Amino acid sequence: MKLATLRLNGSTAAARIDGGSAVLIEPYSSVSELLRNPNWQRIAAEAAGAVTDLADADYAPVVPHPTKIVCVGLNYANHIEEMGRELPRYPTLFAKFPEALIGAYDDIHVPAYADQQVDWEGELAVVVGKKARTVQASDAGEYIAGFAVANDVTMRDYQYRTQQWLQGKTFEGTCPIGPTLVTPDEFSLGATLNTLVDGATVQSDSTGDLVFTPARLIEYISHIVTLQAGDVILTGTPGGVGHPTGTHLSDGQTLTTEINGLGTLRNTVRVAAPVPVG
Template sequence: MKIARFSSSGSIHFGIVDGEDLVVLGGDPMFQGFDTTGERIPLAQATLLAPSIPRSKVVGVGKNYVDHVQEMGGDAPPTEPLLFLKPNTSVVGPGDTIVLPRQSQQVDFEGELAIVIGSIAKNVSADRAAEVIFGYTVANDVTARDLQRSDPQWTRAKGFDTFCPVGPFVETDFDVSDGTITTTVNGEVKQSGPLTDMVHGVAEIVAYASSVFTLLPGDIILTGTPAGVGQIVAGDVVDVSISGIGTLSNPVSGPRS
């Protein structure tokens, strides 16, 4: 089931994607279930928003694909998931603009699968991880690469406003073992590969992260990026597609005053 968060006629709703329509839900399905209002709105008449707004945090996993570790100059991926945080203020939705900050001269795209947490989770075992996952969406872990190299930790490089596009939908029945990810910039393929190339899988990531801090409903976990990351500049359009979920598309602009 694909879930959208969208605006229509000045109001924000959640809806189930049904062909070319959105079946409007009575509230946030994470908390109020999937009861519908009976109203249908054409997708073409809705403005899609970030499908999940983390009330708490975005958790990132670094160096989780061997080929990406190698392209960044490393020899081997970490033996445990390498965690970092992005503020929830970095989250934007499909079609929203990635704004390049004045502080950086090299901002890169990083297409990723994102886990959306659906219930409070602390010290969840890997074999029970599925119980706390609401679904999956597409993300772009935008990174100021020069700041990532210069700073002793990654908060500034990963945390600018607009540096975490997510969407267009949350898929509640997604099979990670059958998914592929593709990132294009201006229509040119930059990243492509199966999600099974992740070093640390979804269950392990959720278990590990929940052993460190409590995960809350709406929290997003970014699962890492495959090889092919590269710089984006003003005027570019970045598309991240995951089979079975959809395509997240975002234009890029220069710094704003």
């Protein structure tokens, strides 16, 4: 099953994607709200609301209101090798705030003062389906609502100002996620993740290269903090980010992120004009 949060008539609505159409899941305003109902799977499957054509769909972030976004750094074996590091014993975690999230085809908004080292990080996103506390990896599958595509667009100059990464990772309006949430019965690890800049492939790897799988991440994180339905885990990015080679995104470039079986994000970088002085 595929679910989306669509912008419609000045508001948003949760929807089930059926081929080229979206069936609204009334009265839920988003997938975030839907997932907070313990019966969300049945409700979504049985929904028979208004039908809208996807040809002109305006996708909001698939889960626009998570209580937390937990991100994982250095979680692809080849990316770790690219950085000259050893495989970690434990996940490297940092946070992102909901204000960073944008829809699958929204512009990436970059302030003029932060446009020097804008980098891409294509990622597999895991969406939590129910409250998770001290979960074991063997049971973690029961807590996964589904998967989506994301890109952890990063301001490298801000990230490396200190040893703490958050400041470069959570700029508002920079992190696309979507276009849909795909339930686990329709997706499995091993699918290929590709990131392209203006049509040129810069990242390509199998999601099976993750050092810490979604199940292990849910186990580890849920022993630190309670995960709530609709929370997001960004599982890390493979090798091929721009920063090691001094390559960065600039105004007007198109960033495409795709994972086989999950869909495609397509976002244009828009650098705000500098504010006049005086």
